[in-house]
Amino acid sequence: MAGILSGKVSVVRSDDARWLRPICGALLGAGAKVALVGENVSGVERHASISGPCGDEESVRDALSEIEADVGRIGALVNGPVRPLFRSASRVVDEDVVRAQASSASAHRWMRLAGTAMAARGAGSIVSFVTGLARRGVAEASVGSMTQASIEAMTRSFALEWAAAGVRVNAIGLGWFEMEGRPIEEQRSERLVRYIPLRRRGIPDDVASLLVYLLSDESGYVTGQTVYVDGGAMSHA
Amino acid sequence: MLRLDGETALVTGGGSGLGRAMALGLARAGAVVAVAGRRKGPLEEVSDEVVRSGGRALAVPADLTDSSDVARAAARVESELGAVSVLVNNAGLVRDQGGTAIWDVTDDAWRGGIAGILDPAFYCSRAVARGMCERGRGKIVNVSSGLGLRGTRDNYMYACAKGAVIQLTRSLAVSLGRWGVTANCIAPGFFPTEATDASPMALPPAEFIPVGRTGRVDELAPLVVWLASSASDYMTGEIFVIDGGGLAGGYAPTGWRPSSSSRG
Numbered sequence: 152m153a154g155i156l157s158g159k160v161s162v163v164r165s166d167d168a169r170w171l172r173p174i175c176g177a178l179l180g181a182g183a184k185v186a187l188v189g190e191n192v193s194g195v196e197r198h199a200s201i202s203g204p205c206g207d208e209e210s211v212r213d214a215l216s217e218i219e220a221d222v223g224r225i226g227a228l229v230n231g232p233v234r235p236l237f238r239s240a241s242r243v244v245d246e247d248v249v250r251a252q253a254s255s256a257s258a259h260r261w262m263r264l265a266g267t268a269m270a271a272r273g274a275g276s277i278v279s280f281v282t283g284l285a286r287r288g289v290a291e292a293s294v295g296s297m298t299q300a301s302i303e304a305m306t307r308s309f310a311l312e313w314a315a316a317g318v319r320v321n322a323i324g325l326g327w328f329e330m331e332g333r334p335i336e337e338q339r340s341e342r343l344v345r346y347i348p349l350r351r352r353g354i355p356d357d358v359a360s361l362l363v364y365l366l367s368d369e370s371g372y373v374t375g376q377t378v379y380v381d382g383g384a385m386s387h388a
Numbered sequence: 389m390l391r392l393d394g395e396t397a398l399v400t401g402g403g404s405g406l407g408r409a410m411a412l413g414l415a416r417a418g419a420v421v422a423v424a425g426r427r428k429g430p431l432e433e434v435s436d437e438v439v440r441s442g443g444r445a446l447a448v449p450a451d452l453t454d455s456s457d458v459a460r461a462a463a464r465v466e467s468e469l470g471a472v473s474v475l476v477n478n479a480g481l482v483r484d485q486g487g488t489a490i491w492d493v494t495d496d497a498w499r500g501g502i503a504g505i506l507d508p509a510f511y512c513s514r515a516v517a518r519g520m521c522e523r524g525r526g527k528i529v530n531v532s533s534g535l536g537l538r539g540t541r542d543n544y545m546y547a548c549a550k551g552a553v554i555q556l557t558r559s560l561a562v563s564l565g566r567w568g569v570t571a572n573c574i575a576p577g578f579f580p581t582e583a584t585d586a587s588p589m590a591l592p593p594a595e596f597i598p599v600g601r602t603g604r605v606d607e608l609a610p611l612v613v614w615l616a617s618s619a620s621d622y623m624t625g626e627i628f629v630i631d632g633g634g635l636a637g638g639y640a641p642t643g644w645r646p647s648s649s650s651r652g
Contacts, residue, residue: 237646287639291646327640343649346641387638388538 155367157182160198160223162215162265164188165231166254169330170280171195173355174231174362181363183227186218198222206257211264224272227366228265230258230279230302232325235295243294251294255301262309262320270316277320278365279306283381285324303377310375319374321365326381328353348383390617393418396470397616398462398516400452400508401479403430405581406531406605410476413609414616415443422465422472424448424512425479444469452479452508462515471523472516474616477509477553478531485589486543493544501545506552513560513571521567528564528571529615530557534631536575538638543589550575554627561625570624572615577631579603596642598633 161183165171168190175185175195186199199221201214218225233254236247262277269275284296285303303322310320327343332354338344344352358380364370365378379385397414401407402423408430415421415438423431423445431447438445446469450461465472481504484497509530520526535543536550553573560571578584578591580602594601611630614620629635634642 239645239647283639288633288636289640289646290644341649342641343644346644383539384639386539388535388540388634 153180154182155369156227156363158223159183159226159366160186160218161227161229161366162186162188162218162225162261163229163231164261165229165280166257167232167234168192170231170355173330173359174229177355177359177362178229178366180359181367183366184222186222186225188214206253208260208264211260215264215268219268225265225268226275228261228269228275228277229362229366230261230277232280232282233258233298233302235282235284235292235299237289237291237295239291240293247294248297251298254298255305258298258302259305262305266309266313266318266320270313270318273317275313275318276366276370277306277309277318278362279320279322280325281306281322281377282325283327283379283385285377286385306377307375314374319365319370321370321373321375322377323358323361323365324377324379324381324385325358326353326379326384328355328357330355346384346387347381348387351382353380353382390613390619391418392474392613392616395419395473395616396422396465397474397476398422398424398448398465398472398512399476399478400512401425402476403427403434403447405583406576406579406608407476407478408434409605410478410608410612411445412437413606413613414474414476415441415445416609417613417617418443419474419616420444420469422446422448422469424450424452424461424465426451426481452511453481453503455507455511455514458508458511458515462512466519471519473520473523473525474527474529475512475516476529476531476612476616477512479508479512480505480531480549481508482546482583482587484545485587486540486546487589488542490542490544498545502549502552505546505549506556509553509556513556517560517564517569520569521564524568526564526567526569527616527620528557528560528569529612530554530571530573532557532573532575532627534575534577534629534635537627537629537635557627558625565624570621572620572623572625573627574608574611574615575627575629575631575635576608577603577629577634579605579608581605596634597631598637598642601632603630603632 285299435445557573
């Protein structure tokens with residue numbers, strides 16, 4: 152995989168800052184030029200760093216212009232995971248829902264603006280992260296699941312909108328992940344882990360090569376898809 | 389309540405379990421009902437029950453995994469009751485109860501297991517499809533399973549054949565739609581019946597089902613009546629899951645809550 156993203160200017164953003172480092176690591180390992188948006192991640196080599204919330208169209212436009220000026224034409228966008236809110240319905244308040252919608256809107260804003268720019272030039276790849284909550288119900292995940300499902304849905308529609316313009320839009324579906332692997336025996340004491348066919352939680356390394364593949368030209372005929380990396384959870388009855 | 393007066397329904401596997409409940413439901417809605425299957429006794433009990441309630445019914449003993457027997461059964465229904473306008477493909481001979489590791493599944497178990505479930509649905513659909521198309525109207529209702537949509541451990545033939553029933557449904561829908569024939573599918577979750585009671589593979593306890601109970605066979609009747617009626621004429625190729633919420637989940641153990649878990 153080394154070099155298959157060689158020189159590709161890749162914008163990386165994530166609502167869940169824990170994922171910035173592994174995502175950037177995968178991209179840098181494949182030769183991409185990484186423009187990191189949001190928080191600084193110490194120790195991550197990057198070619199541009201945009202700080203600030205980028206919470207409106209104007210600031211996203213500015214950030215994209217700045218990246219293009221400093222690093223080069225944007226060839227890829229990674230929308231990192233949105234950490235789903237788990238909260239029982241009786242404790243959910245409107246602000247939780249509004250925040251979840253803001254996460255959807257933010258993913259949409261970045262896809263829309265970066266995708267439109269890439270479509271105008273006839274090439275690009277967008278990868279967003281979702282979780283199985285996009286397709287499966289879990290108690291206390293009513294708010295968390297709406298963001299995930301909306302991002303999966305917008306992925307399909309953007310894919311069709313830009314298919315002829317050379318911009319591919321895909322998603323990676325995460326199962327039950329954690330940031331660092333733990334000993335298998337410790338994991339198996341959890342009821343949830345025993346439910347996962349592969350009997351362990353996923354870690355960022357499990358999706359690194361898929362991310363690189365979907366961003367690269369190697370996946371030139373793949374668009375509109377969500378590929379689940381979930382230890383088999385979605386196959387479960 | 390939807391009415392099915394003037395319809396002739398053929399319910400395969402209609403002598404017991406889900407098929408019996410659906411046959412009686414169709415009869416209550418006014419359809420003339422033929423029940424076909426292996427065992428004469430239960431079929432006649434169902435037809436007698438329909439007749440006692442003032443309806444018209446026919447018991448048609450047949451080996452539905454034998455296509456010539458299916459052709460004979462269909463001809464008999466047509467001559468005695470009239471052309472079949474509603475076909476409920478419910479029969480499924482579960483030859484293998486699962487629980488066998490793949491390396492121990494023999495060729496015969498594999499082929500027989502698939503055939504017992506899939507062949508009756510294909511043969512019966514083939515037997516009635518042309519007539520339905522010529523008349524410009526027909527309703528085919530296939531019975532699959534939640535296990536036709538999701539994986540389950542060591543139950544290869546059942547899951548594969550029930551998955552194939554779903555693809556049969558979509559193929560029929562796309563192929564026959566232009567003649568006014570619809571094909572839809574019911575995917576039940578866990579419904580205790582005599583067959584499941586007799587099976588060595590126990591049904592999961594009710595706590596594995598989100599609504600906290602298994603299904604009652606009578607709950608299938610309104611659904612099959614609706615799918616057999618003109619009320620569903622614009623719906624075809626659809627898979628209707630009736631499972632107490634099981635497939636809405638399937639991502640974490642039933643009843644699992646993040647708040648009661650040690651880790652989110």
